[in-house]
Amino acid sequence: DTAVSQTPKYLVTQMGNDKSIKCEQNLGHDTMYWYKQDSKKFLKIMFSYNNKELIINETVPNRFSPKSPDKAHLNLHINSLELGDSAVYFCASTANPSGLYDYGYTFGSGTRLTVV
Amino acid sequence: QKEVEQNSGPLSVPEGAIASLNCTYSDRGSQSFFWYRQYSGKSPELIMSIYSNGDKEDGRFTAQLNKASQYVSLLIRDSQPSDSATYLCAVGKTSYDKVIFGPGTSLSVIP
DSSP states (O other): OOSEEEEOSEEEEOTTOOEEEEEEEOSOOSEEEEEEEOTTOOEEEEEEEETTEEEEEOSOOTTEEEEEEETTEEEEEEOSOOGGGOEEEEEEEEOOOSSSOOOOOEEOOOEEEEEO | OOSEEEOOOOEEEETTSOEEEEEEESOTTOOEEEEEEEOTTSOOEEEEEEOSSEEEEETTEEEEEETTTTEEEEEESSOOGGGOEEEEEEEEOSTTSOOEEOOOEEEEEEO
């Protein structure tokens, strides 16, 4: 069983289109994230949800809208896609730590988005 | 100053040698420190976490943390060609705060 699964794995689309990426985790984790990894391999956080509540919302164009229907799912919808949106988008989850310390992330396999 | 810095590499070591990967961070309030390994075209995979000053060993991997110097390192003993990957240092504060990733160091282990 895949712990954190993302769909689709590859997405090629034209500029101006709207697309969605889905993420599901079966680890029972309370917190989920979307990260963007650009062509230079730099991983940058976009959003974080804890038990369906948005807790981190980085400086991301409002064309990007996350949605968490329940704590096991976190989707990312992107409107009016631009060339600069081309990247690999990773979903991740982590257990809700009881103290100050984080237990690290489990990443999904990533969605490679190419905007043409 | 970037929040988490790493030498981009590539770092090349011969098989069987010790690979040393370094990371510095700017936020003195940081409390959680992680090393992730990312093979080309794959997702990051957690290999070590460390929270207290000193060394933490797990198999061939040793993480070292020095909060006073704001420095964390990863040593890989008896390096194998399968260790060739990009190693990402990640730093976090509290449980709900974001974890910041460094730019990664590319390691190549030469047979």
